[in-house]
Amino acid sequence: MSGEPLLSAEDVRASRGGKLIVRGVSLEASGGEILGILGPSGAGKSTFFRTLTGETPLDSGRVRYGTQDVTAWPLWRRARGGLGYVPQTPSVLWDLSVADNLRVFAHVAEREGKPGAEPADDLATRLDLTSRLDVRAGELSGGERRRLELARALTLRPRILICDEPFAGVDPKNAEQLGDLLRAEAERGVAVLLADHHVAEALRVCTRALLLLDGEVAVDADPDAFREHPLVLGRYLGSWTRSLPPPPRA
Ligand SMILES: Nc1ncnc2c1ncn2[C@@H]1O[C@H](COP(=O)(O)OP(=O)(O)OP(=O)(O)O)[C@@H](O)[C@H]1O
Numbered sequence: 556m557s558g559e560p561l562l563s564a565e566d567v568r569a570s571r572g573g574k575l576i577v578r579g580v581s582l583e584a585s586g587g588e589i590l591g592i593l594g595p596s597g598a599g600k601s602t603f604f605r606t607l608t609g610e611t612p613l614d615s616g617r618v619r620y621g622t623q624d625v626t627a628w629p630l631w632r633r634a635r636g637g638l639g640y641v642p643q644t645p646s647v648l649w650d651l652s653v654a655d656n657l658r659v660f661a662h663v664a665e666r667e668g669k670p671g672a673e674p675a676d677d678l679a680t681r682l683d684l685t686s687r688l689d690v691r692a693g694e695l696s697g698g699e700r701r702r703l704e705l706a707r708a709l710t711l712r713p714r715i716l717i718c719d720e721p722f723a724g725v726d727p728k729n730a731e732q733l734g735d736l737l738r739a740e741a742e743r744g745v746a747v748l749l750a751d752h753h754v755a756e757a758l759r760v761c762t763r764a765l766l767l768l769d770g771e772v773a774v775d776a777d778p779d780a781f782r783e784h785p786l787v788l789g790r791y792l793g794s795w796t797r798s799l800p801p802p803p804r805a
């Protein structure tokens with residue numbers, strides 16, 4: 556799917572602790588695309604994502620959802636405007652059940668007169684959490700918690716989905732299922748951004764891969780070209796991928 560981008564970042568710069576971390580990043584993501592934002596720890600991936608979600612203010616630049624300039628919008632308003640977000644750090648409500656975690660966004664949206672959220676049971680089925688609905692979120696395994704966080708991000712049927720290390724702590728088979736789910740979302744017309752150090756899975760599902768180095772986009776390529784790129788090998792992947800067969804592509 557192509558067309559007008561659902562998400563645009565235009566020369567985004569952002570500082571943290573007095574240091575410039577995101578140093579002029581521009582990109583566009585259309586429905587159907589999965590952009591892998593990959594790079595070494597500290598490159599600024601999460602900080603860049605937080606400029607897209609409204610958590611970190613920009614020094615300069617613009618963020619647009621469709622044609623709407625959302626640069627000054629806080630996170631909650633962006634969520635109403637079509638953003639789903641899985642942050643890198645845990646974000647479940649620990650003392651609530653899985654079911655209540657899945658209902659909470661829908662409940663708030665309904666109170667604001669916006670019905671149409673995906674029902675908790677449907678989300679649980681899609682994320683293989685049906686048998687865990689009555690469990691307190693604080694009692695989930697790390698991988699189950701990540702599935703819950705992704706399910707929750709899908710509650711309001713987002714058009715833009717930003718996932719910061721969704722495979723972290725998830726076993727390989729479940730990571731593959733989550734990857735398939737991201738693909739299914741993209742096929743429904745969602746624009747997906749994904750950062751993760753599970754590079755094999757990230758490159759299997761993404762349609763384009765960007766290497767972020769020191770807060771700048773250093774490589775922007777299709778996944779096969781990305782994994783062979785000298786800068787990617789030299790600064791991020793190292794030599795281990797050379798011994799692997801090409802990743803399976805659906
Ligand atoms: N609130 C903050 N105050 C000061 N420095 C910060 C803050 N947030 C991030 N940084 C710094 O910004 C840099 C980029 O951090 P960021 O979390 O964006 O990296 P990352 O690419 O997501 O890394 P990882 O792969 O480990 O998640 C790091 O040097 C980090 O210490």
Ligand SMILES: [Mg+2]
Binds near residue numbers: 600601602643719
């Ligand atoms: Mg990060």
